[in-house]
Amino acid sequence: MHDKSNKAKSILLLSDSPSYGTVALRMASAVLEKLHYDVFSLPTALVSNTLNYGRAEILDTTEYLFHSLSIWKELGFSFPSLFIGFVLGERQAERIYQFAKEEKEKGHYIFFDPIMADHGKLYNGLQKGTLKAEKADAGRRLHFTE
Numbered sequence: 001m002h003d004k005s006n007k008a009k010s011i012l013l014l015s016d017s018p019s020y021g022t023v024a025l026r027m028a029s030a031v032l033e034k035l036h037y038d039v040f041s042l043p044t045a046l047v048s049n050t051l052n053y054g055r056a057e058i059l060d061t062t063e064y065l066f067h068s069l070s071i072w073k074e075l076g077f078s079f080p081s082l083f084i085g086f087v088l089g090e091r092q093a094e095r096i097y098q099f100a101k102e103e104k105e106k107g108h109y110i111f112f113d114p115i116m117a118d119h120g121k122l123y124n125g126l127q128k129g130t131l132k133a134e135k136a137d138a139g140r141r142l143h144f145t146e
Helices: 004-009 024-034 062-074 089-105 128-142
Strands: 010-018 038-047 058-060 081-084 109-112
Touching (some): 024 038, 038 062, 062 089, 081 089, 089 109
Parallel strands (some): 010 038, 081 109
Antiparallel strands (some): 038 058
């Protein structure tokens, strides 16, 4: 149950949830819970396995994520810290950006790790050509300038 007296140590994690592998939401939740954070996590995508295998099935969870956030708002849950990891596509990115902007306006901390590569090599399915525009846009969005 959410401990409303522990709001200062609450964090919301938005990232992918792999069915196989100890990364993303699985790893972040475990580490933060060990540090006694009140962890909320919502998947941006369900992923069959980590992307380094060359193939993976990815399920978009955008509607579930935002419906869950609406319910949590009704229940009075709040998260003074927000961590954004893997984001699945432009539509989801825009909605997460709007949510993060609202959270920042409340004075909440925003942490962003776009999770796109390891050791200088892009994950399978990501293309260099589209990343320049995404990187510039992410920088603009991260600083919330219009």
